[in-house]
Amino acid sequence: MSERIVWKIDIESDELTASVRRLNTVSKNHIEKLIKKLQILDEIWQSLVDEPDEIIKGLIPVFENAAEWLIRKGRLKRSDCPIPIGRKRHLIRAQA
Numbered sequence: 150m151s152e153r154i155v156w157k158i159d160i161e162s163d164e165l166t167a168s169v170r171r172l173n174t175v176s177k178n179h180i181e182k183l184i185k186k187l188q189i190l191d192e193i194w195q196s197l198v199d200e201p202d203e204i205i206k207g208l209i210p211v212f213e214n215a216a217e218w219l220i221r222k223g224r225l226k227r228s229d230c231p232i233p234i235g236r237k238r239h240l241i242r243a244q245a
Contacts, residue, residue: 158168197204219225 158171160168216225216230220227220230
């Protein structure tokens, strides 16, 4: 795990109340919560890296919506980007 800066205080230019508030957030409980959140995020990222198909499945609706919007606006022809409903979807026509 790489090093991360969680709290940073400039005692010369920051107001005293802001510095005190930041220092008061430094507690073992707070740090433990941050570490747990970081571990969860690392696990999620690792699962996405291990299974790239899941990323692709999640992005398909984004591309479908973008393609449909472009078709409605007349910026894309359905024949160039067929998106048949209820069948396997092809966002970009493959060139043979």
